[in-house]
Amino acid sequence: MNIVFDFGGVLFRWHPPSLLARVWPHRVADAAQGEALAAEFFENYAGAWGAFDQGLIDAPTVIERISARTGWPPEEVAQVVAAVPDELQLQPGTVALIEGLKQAGHRLFFLSNMPAPLADHLERSHPLHQWFEQGVFSGRVQVVKPGVEIFELACRQFGVEPESCLFLDDHPVNIAAAQALGWQTLLFRSAEQASQELRARGLLSAAPQSVRQ
Template sequence: MNNDKNEKPQKPENIVFDFGGVLFRWHPASFLARVWPHRAADVAQGAALATDFFQNYSGDWGAFDQGLIDAPTVTQRIADRTGWPLAEVAQVVAAVPDELQVLPDTVRLIEDFKRAGHRLFFLSNMPEPYADHLERHYPLHDWFEGGVFSGRVKVSKPDPTIFELATAQFEVPAQSCLFLDDHPANIVAARAHGWQAELFTTAAELRPRVAHLV
């Protein structure tokens, strides 16, 4: 008789990457400190601003992530909600694409996974205009077989629906996927859907945990 508690997880064949904070630079506190130096003198003040601006990716920004509102609408809503000048909010919204700079260490990890024979996909909470920008400026089709942007499917992580959509689109068993994401709530949601998942901080920190795969 098999003892399920002693069974090891299936060795993942498919690696699924988050984008912001994993493949592309995204640190809202330092971002706002750079874009709004008159409002944030340091990263600590930037973090406080980020809480109000992005609402932990719920509220106004969550609707933008899900493709339910466009950039002018999210800009107006944030300005109305916070009292910040519309032009300053628009400055931040427009500056996000340039903030999403690729992280070379993660690109090397992608290349190592591919050389090891893994299939690679992505699952990213990303508003449509930013998704369009990334597709224009980076070789996503070379790195990944396919992927899901929240803004195009009108649902975002950690909603279970987006994991169901991704599994169906990738046409792979859930248990064959290893998901790399920098938000604990998304890791919990992925595991609840049957995916394996690892919390990402940096590529260097992750490497020892995935050494058996590369």
């Protein structure tokens, strides 16, 4: 099986309300306020941040546009952007899952909406080439999930057919897009849940040690 991993929220921590609570304690009083501010800041990954993900604008421009739209001071917006690399902490349970899948003989790839500077950071900081044969970062190819183009590009680049791929992502809209193109899918909620589902599908023979209870 060709198993394709999303990154943010799957292999790497990505929880914008908590990120904003850490960076902007003066603005985030509780979880509900963190959710509201995250929705306003990232615009559901459309708007300026979506253009950043797609490689259409750089970090100074995304800061300028978010500040202009919201009225937040540009230096505060810049603090959030600068804190994103530290937010993307590796999730050990997913690493154990990857290792278990490799041991089972599956081919592993990745497909991530990620601005180019953050893609560079992840490649410098982690052995992605050891875990995955290949991968696609949206910021380098200038197309994003859930668009059809990025899934088609991934299949061409990986040299695989859609129906031979199992896609793990934490966003239902991306899962739905992949399903519409004939990919098999698994909505990722945790490494333990994904491990259980993969075992149920016969793709993983035993739970990786790190995600056992």
